[in-house]
Amino acid sequence: MNQIIDIGLLGLGTVGSGVVNIINSPKGRHPLVSSINIARIAVKDLNRPRSIKVDSSILTDDPFEIVNDSKIKLIVEAIGGIEPARSLILSAIKSGKSVVTANKAVIARYGKEISDAANAAGVYVLIEAAVGGGIPIIEPLKQSLGGNRINKVTGIINGTTNYILSQMTKEGANYNDVLKEAQSLGYAEANPSADVDGHDAADKIAILSGLAFGGPINRESIPTKGISNLQSIDINYAHQLGYEIKLLAIAQHLYENSTVNESIPLALRVEPTLVPNEHPLSVVNGVNNAILIEGEPIGEVMFYGPGAGAGPTASAVVADILNIAGISLTNETEKSLDPLLSACSWRNCYLANPRDMPQKSYIRLITRDTPGVIGSIGNIFGQSQVSIQSIVQFDLTNSEAEIIVITHKVIKGKISDSLAKIEELKEVIKIAAHFSCL
């Protein structure tokens, strides 16, 4: 293990600095860490004062210089954003270097292009830090669960929204107040859209889905609903009925334990979802993340931990660096890539019609407080073969009532059809909210 592996780091922000901190303090860590040498670092501004000590002679403001440096064996892309990150990754691959990246936006959109290029060039692109921060989820999905037929991946994979929802639940506070608090604590960006509108979670579930089901899906087609319109009254009612509301990202094979190797229908979505109190995801609070994987024969396994932050994300980046370093020590010229690690796609996956997805629903209706309204609603659901788990009426002022319906699991199309008819009932003032339930 005396061989030294020279790596090039692109970006010295939060993640990049975290990586330097680990690599440059190897004592007490796995001995392989001391085989890694950060040979060059690309930064935006050479003159910016930095909180961490780095030898200024290894800095450059031209990342392509590092990507094309023949001494460098491995590129760590920690710039973020689509460009120039994508071009840098592709250039590194073309010059025969393996790449480690935390860039979920690029991988969710250009993952196929990048993995095709990597396979052609015989290099690895590892992405442990792209989903779930420090939680080991990419490697377990690629290496440890390969014997399973994966049925479903359910994730709380955005720390910002989970923090906001946890605070709304705990303190009964409204969305805007908690968002402001999260921004002041640094848990939410000044422009919070990528998080609160669900786009970040959609990037991540696109990546997990590709690994779990063996084929990419079109990132832009994932139905995505954020939490910015979520009202605390629904959190409150859900709580009374034994549920927490979480922003879940779900990728699901439409047929359980399927033995199909060709083309399979998936249901993907990001949306606020009611999680029953006894479900392991219901206790995932604050900025933590968790990913639950269901498969045959494993059943359910869950991975839980810090979903963001310099330290955890750097831990995941270093895991990938070590992984590639470990492999590179085993042999000088590889015959071919390890098919588990290279993560090529092996099936065609397509998004199913949303109407065909099985779904349990929470529906909040505002109605006139007249006798028989529950009967009318129940009849319409019955006619559409939507089976009801519970209907609870909460009284409001002004002779209006709120009715919360929780259905059993039926295909979503039947629920939509029922709601269209219910909306036309003269007793019904409006359908105020509609969420999925686990």
Added chain:
Amino acid sequence: MNQIIDIGLLGLGTVGSGVVNIINSPKGRHPLVSSINIARIAVKDLNRPRSIKVDSSILTDDPFEIVNDSKIKLIVEAIGGIEPARSLILSAIKSGKSVVTANKAVIARYGKEISDAANAAGVYVLIEAAVGGGIPIIEPLKQSLGGNRINKVTGIINGTTNYILSQMTKEGANYNDVLKEAQSLGYAEANPSADVDGHDAADKIAILSGLAFGGPINRESIPTKGISNLQSIDINYAHQLGYEIKLLAIAQHLYENSTVNESIPLALRVEPTLVPNEHPLSVVNGVNNAILIEGEPIGEVMFYGPGAGAGPTASAVVADILNIAGISLTNETEKSLDPLLSACSWRNCYLANPRDMPQKSYIRLITRDTPGVIGSIGNIFGQSQVSIQSIVQFDLTNSEAEIIVITHKVIKGKISDSLAKIEELKEVIKIAAHFSCL
């Protein structure tokens, strides 16, 4: 991926059958599964009727015949127990074969001998199924957390005892009744000692400790306390004070974020422990397992799932088979082993003096119901510099009282010294229970 890898399976019990079920139904699983061929199977009795279909021509009742078969590239040891499992593993290694095993008893006791032999022979011994059933924990610990300084591993790693404790908590039932129920459901053996006395959990924490801290410890020296003497009254009091009682297996570096690479003191133990309600381990119920890992810089990550059963355990065994198959496809002759996967030890670890371990305690005293008893107890703890979190008195009949003391975290020696003095107080009838708290 058209190359076929012939493997030999030793044992066709629960785990072995589960492995056959996965390998022989590759459709819908990772394509690498179809590269695996179960070429030979060793069974105890060739004539026993079996629930799964296997070609009788590949069966033998001599496992050494398979271990010495040059056609076989990989041995899956699924016999269990110490011998002949240990000898078979060592023979397989000597004949140049990698080994996959779920055998925690052998690995906990002979792990060093086996890994030394494997490293000398240039083969891998993978043990994902030895701890946590289907939960990916060994590979993440070896590969995904290598950049961290691990501080602590805390596991609920015995499903039988977790089921019993969950039922005792939920139903207020006593130990013996729940044990009988667990036996009738197949969750506990007719002779439950290995589980309920903590030996199985001790095997597993020995293995996790070796991987987390980079060096083996003596399995037989791990302080081990089971649940058979646990009274439901303590579960009840703990619950009232905001705790659940779980059988925890803990391996802890005595110094946090240590940069020592040579010789480090560890505190290991298996014992019933109070877990606060807000702690992620407190909601791990039934036969599920969970392992919480604390490190720098990752913080806390937890792995949760089914800790036993044919399907989950087979999932873990197949993960290891695929891992070795994937590597064997990358190159014909390896220069050396991947240092992450081969899991050699790189530090000396020793068990610290139990008196030096920091510990928070739950203590139940039975006392005479006289004024001043709480003062006397408080004074003694104060003199030994044991800081108290709470003292609560519960009244009993017959002018006796029960007093529950929860301390802050102090080294264990100070608690023992205090308790020796408290036992001598004339107001104190007995120290009825003493547990650690997280």
